[in-house]
Amino acid sequence: MFIDFFYKLKDVGIPVKPTAFLTLHRALDMGLVQSLGEFYTASRSILVKSERYFDLFDQVFAHHFEGAEMPDGEAFELDEMAKVMLEAWLQDPKTLAEAMGIDENKLRRMSPDELIDYFKERLKEQTGRHDGGGRWIGTGGTSPVGHSGYHPGGMRVGGVSRNRSALKVAMDRRYRDYALSGPLRQSMMGEALKRLRHLVPSGPRDQVNIDETLYQTMKNGGEIEIVFERSLKDRLNVILAIDNGGWSMEPYIPVVQTLFNHARSQFKVLETYFFHNTIYDYLWGDAARYKKPKRIDELAAADPATRLILVGDASMAPYELMATDGSIHIEERSGQPSIERLKFLARTFRHAVWLNPVPQHMWGYTRTIAAIAQIFAMFELSIDGLEKAIAHLMAR
Template sequence: MLIDFFLHLKASKLPVSTKEFLVLLEALQEHVVEHSLDDFYVLSRATLIKDETHFDKFDRAFGEYFKGVEALPGMDVLIPEDWLRQAMKKHLTDAERAKLEKYGWDKLMETLKERLAEQTERHAGGNKWIGTGGTSPFGHGGTHPEGIRFGGRSEHRSAVKVWAKREFRNLDDDIELGTRNIKIALRRLRHFARQGAAEELDLEGTIAGTARNAGWLDLRMRPERHNAVKVLLFLDVGGSMDDHIRVCEELFSACRSEFKHLEYYYFHNFVYEWAWQDNTRRHTERILMLDLMHKYGNDYKLIFVGDATMSPYEITQPGGSIEYNNREAGAVWLRRLTECWPHAIWLNPEPEHFWQYRQSISMVHNLMGNRMFPLTLDGLERGMRLLSK
């Protein structure tokens, strides 16, 4: 089994060697870690991968090979704690779920303050306190249609605000595209200029010069052409955008190769006071939006990439961000950005026919002046056509 795993890593174009694989086998024989899949993942990555830039590719290859496997063969498996917690969740009918009261932003925040002041112990499965499962609007893993979620992930994605530590990873700009279609679509947005020291062969000039020179080769060169369009890219990461990592990495990779003048920044869910360029340092190396607005001229083309799927409060309310208490509403910042860079579009990886059923998408669509396009080849064509005007 482990030999097949090693060959799978090689097929995934990871630089693993036989020597490193033997080190892994020796570590297993010496019982360096417990025989669980999680322990094996940590050990195999530590022994086989020597460059942290390959961590993401290793994670994808590991997940593909061990998909559906809970533990290494021959070892007993304990029931995961999160399975037990999910089992406590109350399963409500549609009618029962419809009866649950929606508080609204102000009442929800006021009630949360009261709960924090009163609660002294852990709760699970209830309808009032902060806890797990149940129908309370505060906690994690419950079924309330609106509320504040503390930590973890939820299949409902209906939380108004989420307090949790999140770790996002940077998008990989080295993804090999299955087709060249995305690049071709992006080429609608281009303005060629000749600049820099790089040169290319001037074939017509060489032929003409050679003819005038009685057949003696007269080699003519000219400066290489570059796409002179300036692009400012804002990428939504984390949360519901995890479902769209592959297509966003393909877009990001294509943009890096097509646009000579490309600047990119990350945000989570919606744009507020700051953005960042490295997700691993997003809490310590934030960049103020006002600084970006002063740094880049209005000749830049502004492209947002995000599913616009969030609580409406994140767009309309100060303090609505699920990461911190923002002083101004996200809608205010989006208007500022589109006024600073009027040539702007929003690319949405969610299917276009879903947009009408999600309030937040409709709100962002309107704030963008209907300049939202699906992240498909047709959507890219339409978006690039609009930006090129």
């Protein structure tokens, strides 16, 4: 019973488990469910374990039992693609306009929302995926938009480029599963981060040391001598700086996010900042990098024993790192190139690492990775890399 329903839930991406399905049947057998309304509450509370999926569940339920329209997965995909195209447009309006064969100025006059709509319209013209065809999105074809194509003004939609400077994500949505594979990684990250708990005695002497108490009591000829010791407290300060800007980090943000979620409960003092590509005069306390600026110079006053963990793909145009006016933000014009800022941070914090989500064997292909790896000890953002990074952080 309701097997179709179960599989439909699974198909739309709600992580439903067979055991939960059996539990639901147990509830049915016990006569706990008398009406459709009760079936709704029962099946939702038993099958769905996170409010994130409630909405999806509602849609599937409505579809299955009341014939409502199925959630439109394709519309979502179009949305995502259109967004990618918008990003591309912001990066390089000319190429995109040429690729789509329309007037750049016409696009220029549109607001972002209009642009998204416009892109969606264009995307709808293509029904279904096609590789090697002549229409304008697909892979390996002659069309101007799509990846691995050879149209001279072509641009990339989907597919992964070696040097991370072309568009990704759109068609294949290969990173869609990050959210779902998250928990597995989360617990592993938690394991690795736990090693950062640098246990040193502090706080009041309020814990009884049983062994020592017994020993001292015996030594005392049986007169009780209670030995207290300090409770162990975490004294490690950690500054975590995450590159959350731009599309080049986009596929990694879920991974970084899991790391960061875990980090929050791990340390005594944890400050989290954000930056875009690399660090200039400011780090930002808010994810939008807008409201809470923090001057890099102020960090000089921080405890030098603070552990600094930077997370970023370190992939950018070389001038962003080397030029004195590399920052895209006009107010960041102190005349120091970013690379000097990074060196300053590396000098200020003896214990610093850079975690890079780009696989290590690819580092050689990007100049800025090599440059930054000379300043900070760089490790891969993987369990392995994390272990090494933490060993590095804890070294004296």
